Amino acid sequence: MNKLSGEEDQVGSSALEKPTCPYCEQRATTTLVDETFTYGSGEGAVELNVRLPVRHCEACDFHFIDQVGERIRTEAVYRHHGLLTPWEIRAIRESRRLSRAAFAEITGLGEATIKRWETGAITQNRANDRYLRLLNDDTCWSALKRLVAPKSEPPPARAASTHRSRSTTSAPPAAAASP
Numbered sequence: 768m769n770k771l772s773g774e775e776d777q778v779g780s781s782a783l784e785k786p787t788c789p790y791c792e793q794r795a796t797t798t799l800v801d802e803t804f805t806y807g808s809g810e811g812a813v814e815l816n817v818r819l820p821v822r823h824c825e826a827c828d829f830h831f832i833d834q835v836g837e838r839i840r841t842e843a844v845y846r847h848h849g850l851l852t853p854w855e856i857r858a859i860r861e862s863r864r865l866s867r868a869a870f871a872e873i874t875g876l877g878e879a880t881i882k883r884w885e886t887g888a889i890t891q892n893r894a895n896d897r898y899l900r901l902l903n904d905d906t907c908w909s910a911l912k913r914l915v916a917p918k919s920e921p922p923p924a925r926a927a928s929t930h931r932s933r934s935t936t937s938a939p940p941a942a943a944a945s946p
C-alpha cells in the first residue's frame with residue numbers, strides 16, 4: 768500500500784537524478800539547503816520549512832532550484848493544509864491499476880477533475896481529500912466496487928464492460944486527455 772504520510776525524504780530518490788545546467792547543460796552539483804518560506808498572506812501567513820536541493824553549475828557559476836525543489840515546496844504547502852499531494856493522489860489511482868477514465872467510472876469523480884488534482888492544477892476540498900484516503904483502503908475500495916456493481920442479473924454486455932475496466936492497466940498518465 769502507498770505511503771500517505773510521506774515526509775520530506777519522499778522526494779529523496781528523485782533528488783538523486785543528475786541535474787544539468789539550463790544554460791550550458793553541464794552537470795551541476797547539489798547542495799541541500801534549509802529554506803523557510805512564507806506561505807499565504809496577512810494573518811493567515813505561515814512559515815514553512817523545507818530542505819531544498821540547490822544546484823550549482825561550476826562552469827557558469829549559476830545556482831538554481833529545479834523541478835525537484837519546486838515539488839518539495841509544493842508538497843510542504845499541501846502538508847500544511849493536511850491534504851494529499853498531487854503525487855499521492857495519482858499513486859492511489861495507480862495502485863488500483865486504473866486509467867483515469869476507469870477510476871472515474873468507479874468513484875463517481877470527474878475524469879477531468881482527477882487529472883487536475885493529480886497535476887496540481889486545482890486542489891481537492893476536504894471532503895474529497897477524505898474520500899480519496901478511503902479509496903486507498905482495501906476494505907473501502909471493495910465496498911465501493913460492490914456498491915457500483917450491477918445490481919441483479921446484469922446483461923452480458925454490462926458484465927463484459929466491467930471486466931474491461933478492471934483489466935485496464937496503468938495507461939501512461941501523461942497528457943492523454945484534454946487540457
Ligand SMILES: [Zn+2]
Binds near residue numbers: 791824825827828829
Ligand atoms: Zn552552466
